[in-house]
Amino acid sequence: MLDSHRQNLPLAPGVGYKPQHFADIMDDPGPVRWLEVHAENYMGAGGRPLAQLRALAERFAISVHGVGLSIGGEGPLDAAHLERLKALCAWLHPASFSEHLAWSTHDGAFLNDLLPLPYTQATLGRVCDHIDQVQEVLGRQMLLENPSTYLGFAEATLEEVAFLTAVARRTGCGLLLDVNNVFVSAVNQGFDPATYLRQFPLELVGEIHLGGHAGDEGDHGMPLLIDTHGTQVADPVWDLFAQTVAQDGARPTLIEWDNDVPDWPVLRAEAGRAALVLATAGAQVMA
Amino acid sequence: MSQSVFAHAVLTPEAPVPPGLVDPLGRPAPRRFDVYRNNVAVSLVAALEEGFPVVRQLVGEAFFAAMALVFLRAHPPQGPVLSGYGAAFPTFLEQFPPVAHLGYLPDMARLELLLRDSYHAADAVPVAADALAALPVAALLASRTLLAPSLRLLPSRWPVQAIWCAHHDGSADAPMQAGDVVVLRAEFDPRPHLLPAGGLAVIKGLQAGLTLEAALDAAPGTDLAGVLTLLLGARAIVEVRR
Numbered sequence: 316m317l318d319s320h321r322q323n324l325p326l327a328p329g330v331g332y333k334p335q336h337f338a339d340i341m342d343d344p345g346p347v348r349w350l351e352v353h354a355e356n357y358m359g360a361g362g363r364p365l366a367q368l369r370a371l372a373e374r375f376a377i378s379v380h381g382v383g384l385s386i387g388g389e390g391p392l393d394a395a396h397l398e399r400l401k402a403l404c405a406w407l408h409p410a411s412f413s414e415h416l417a418w419s420t421h422d423g424a425f426l427n428d429l430l431p432l433p434y435t436q437a438t439l440g441r442v443c444d445h446i447d448q449v450q451e452v453l454g455r456q457m458l459l460e461n462p463s464t465y466l467g468f469a470e471a472t473l474e475e476v477a478f479l480t481a482v483a484r485r486t487g488c489g490l491l492l493d494v495n496n497v498f499v500s501a502v503n504q505g506f507d508p509a510t511y512l513r514q515f516p517l518e519l520v521g522e523i524h525l526g527g528h529a530g531d532e533g534d535h536g537m538p539l540l541i542d543t544h545g546t547q548v549a550d551p552v553w554d555l556f557a558q559t560v561a562q563d564g565a566r567p568t569l570i571e572w573d574n575d576v577p578d579w580p581v582l583r584a585e586a587g588r589a590a591l592v593l594a595t596a597g598a599q600v601m602a
Numbered sequence: 603m604s605q606s607v608f609a610h611a612v613l614t615p616e617a618p619v620p621p622g623l624v625d626p627l628g629r630p631a632p633r634r635f636d637v638y639r640n641n642v643a644v645s646l647v648a649a650l651e652e653g654f655p656v657v658r659q660l661v662g663e664a665f666f667a668a669m670a671l672v673f674l675r676a677h678p679p680q681g682p683v684l685s686g687y688g689a690a691f692p693t694f695l696e697q698f699p700p701v702a703h704l705g706y707l708p709d710m711a712r713l714e715l716l717l718r719d720s721y722h723a724a725d726a727v728p729v730a731a732d733a734l735a736a737l738p739v740a741a742l743l744a745s746r747t748l749l750a751p752s753l754r755l756l757p758s759r760w761p762v763q764a765i766w767c768a769h770h771d772g773s774a775d776a777p778m779q780a781g782d783v784v785v786l787r788a789e790f791d792p793r794p795h796l797l798p799a800g801g802l803a804v805i806k807g808l809q810a811g812l813t814l815e816a817a818l819d820a821a822p823g824t825d826l827a828g829v830l831t832l833l834l835g836a837r838a839i840v841e842v843r844r
Contacts, residue, residue: 358683359722360751363790366725383682389605396682421609424678427649428641430608466634468603469622503634505626534625534633541637 323410324349324376324522324567326593328586331380331544331571337367339579341374346590347583349376349410351569355383357407358399368407378411378522378569379404383425386445386459387418387432397452404453411522411567413458413491414449416442416479433468434478439485446486458521459483460491463499463542465533475500476514483519490516492566493524494556495548499540503533508555517564525556525589526571545574547585553592560596568593612638613675646674649684654691654714656769657707669698685722688715706760713762713783713794716754720785720792723752728837734830741844743815747808748841749833752787755802756794763796786836795832800824805833 329349332340340347350371357364371377381400384392404412417429432438449457461479473481483490492515501508527546533539548556548570556568570585603622611617612635625631650670651658658666677690692711701707728750734742756762763783764776782802783794797805800821807817818826833839 355682355684359685360724362722362725362752362787364722366790385682393681399683418605419682421605423680424609424613425680425682426609426612426642426678427645427682427684428612428638430605430612430638433603465637466623466625466631467628469624469628470603503626531637532633534631535627535629537625539634539637 324378326565326567328589328593329376329378329567329569330582330586331569331573332371333572333576334364334367335576336579336582337371341370343579343583344375345583345587347375347586349378349567351378351380351571354379354381354400354403354412357403372407376410377407378413378567379407379409381412381414382429383419383427384414384445384449385418385420385425386414386449387416387430387438387442388420388445389418389441390421392445392448393420397449400449401452404455411458412453412455413460413522415460415462416482417462429462431462431464431466431468434471434473434475436472439473439478439481442482443485446482446488450486450488456487456489458489458491460493460524461496461500463493463496463503463528463540465503465539465541467504476511476516480516480519483516489521490519491522491524492517492520492559492564493526494559495524495526495528495552495571496542498549498552498555499528499542502538502540508551509558512555512559512564513562515559517559517562520564520566523556523559523564523566523568524571525552525568525585526573528552543574544571546572547581548588553588556589557592557595560592565593565596611635612642613678615639643671643674646679646687647671649679649687650674650691653684653688653718654711656714656766657695657711659769660704660707660710660765661701665700669700672698685718691715706762706765709756709758709760709762710765712758713756713766713785716756716785717792717794720752720754720787721790723750723787726750726752726840729834729839729842731834733839733842734834737842737844743818744813744844746811746813746843747833747839748843749805749809750787750838750840752785752792753805753809753838754785754792755805756783756785757802758782763794766794784832786833786838788836788838793836795836797832798825798828801829801832804829 325348327348332350525548526544529543531539568589619632619635647670679687692708695708761778761780767776782797803821
């Protein structure tokens with residue numbers, strides 16, 4: 316029996332949890348109502364990580380976000396890792412479990428990055444098989460996140476939105492919409508992010524991510540954005556988020572800040588800005 | 603394009619960029635591929651920097667980063683739980699000529715692996731600090747002790763415990779005494795402690811379920827009181843069975 320699409324994360328801002336913020340979050344969470352943790356950091360047997368997570372889970376809804384399952388991998392899923400995820404979810408009962416449309420492991424080597432996939436029928440079949448397996452082992456629905464990408468595949472035959480929609484329809488998984496990833500990929504791949512978001516099946520979205528990116532230069536003098544999660548959310552991403560929310564897209568919304576992590580008040584302020592956008596959408600719905 | 607070609611190229615800077623990877627106009631995109639190469643290298647170097655902070659201090663930041671690149675290309679992680687990454691690092695250091703003159707470095711890497719392992723180990727409730735004092739000596743020697751699951755042992759002939767303390771705490775007070783090390787986690791933060799001669803054998807005996815007396819027989823002359831005081835003080839004795 317799978318959970319409902321929207322699951323149980325509150326319709327409010329969350330933040331990616333960093334251990335250095337533990338005391339501050341417990342003391343003054345501001346508008347933050349839920350936290351997201353990277354599953355792979357909580358797979359030990361005990362110690363401070365699990366003790367902090369236990370304390371946080373008593374006050375906040377928790378989203379478990381996997382970064383290492385390699386759902387798009389050509390090889391079989393790592394069964395031992397899937398069992399670790401199952402054990403973590405059984406212990407924590409998180410409000411949500413999500414992973415990425417990407418691959419990171421090949422032939423036993425874990426490359427620690429979310430590597431891109433060619434959107435073809437063959438990839439679609441493989442990703443669906445893996446998501447079926449994840450949802451069966453975990454006994455719950457998962458959310459699949461759209462990636463940030465830096466290049467394209469000559470062999471691709473499907474658009475990303477069509478690919479994600481097909482995966483969700485076939486497997487019953489929900490989607491995690493990362494608006495920053497949409498913007499980064501749009502600049503890098505030369506598509507219009509607003510069109511992408513209008514086509515995106517918002518009714519399947521259980522969670523939204525917002526994060527910061529950095530600018531670089533690609534080949535042939537074309538701009539290239541890098542998904543760094545190392546700065547504040549950029550203004551065009553806030554605009555796209557607001558447009559999405561206005562389009563019946565208000566969802567539990569996460570601020571991700573994984574590198575050059577700031578002091579808590581800075582992160583809390585970003586969450587406050589997300590809260591304002593969500594509240595504005597609520598007011599529009601009420602009006 | 604297969605993922606094995608992509609994976610090989612992403613870990614091998616001199617390998618050609620795989621064909622079929624393109625920019626929005628369908629042109630080859632080597633700089634875009636380099637983003638993935640850079641992400642993989644930078645994130646894994648960062649994981650090793652986080653995992654081996656004292657080794658890094660000992661060889662210097664720039665040297666460590668360069669050495670970490672050589673290591674990660676030969677030994678990428680074998681799974682996505684990076685808290686265990688670097689198990690092959692001590693052996694790599696033993697065989698890496700540029701650090702051949704730093705004989706203690708492999709043991710320092712072993713110690714940092716054990717500290718990480720201890721950090722994530724299971725919790726346990728310790729016995730009271732006076733649990734042993736209440737026992738008559740004969741009963742004490744006949745008892746078996748259950749030790750904390752976060753305890754780790756490192757046999758060593760180098761002063762790695764003193765070097766670790768000097769770098770971790772920034773003080774050079776500890777005498778540079780060589781010897782075996784026990785890692786103990788009183789609450790959440792494991793620390794290395796120097797063991798007296800024979801202490802490692804005694805603790806191994808206790809872990810194997812021997813009585814204190816039998817464990818001491820395996821290493822006669824060990825400062826048993828010193829070992830027990832150390833274990834009790836760091837809340838590493840979980841149960842005393844009579």
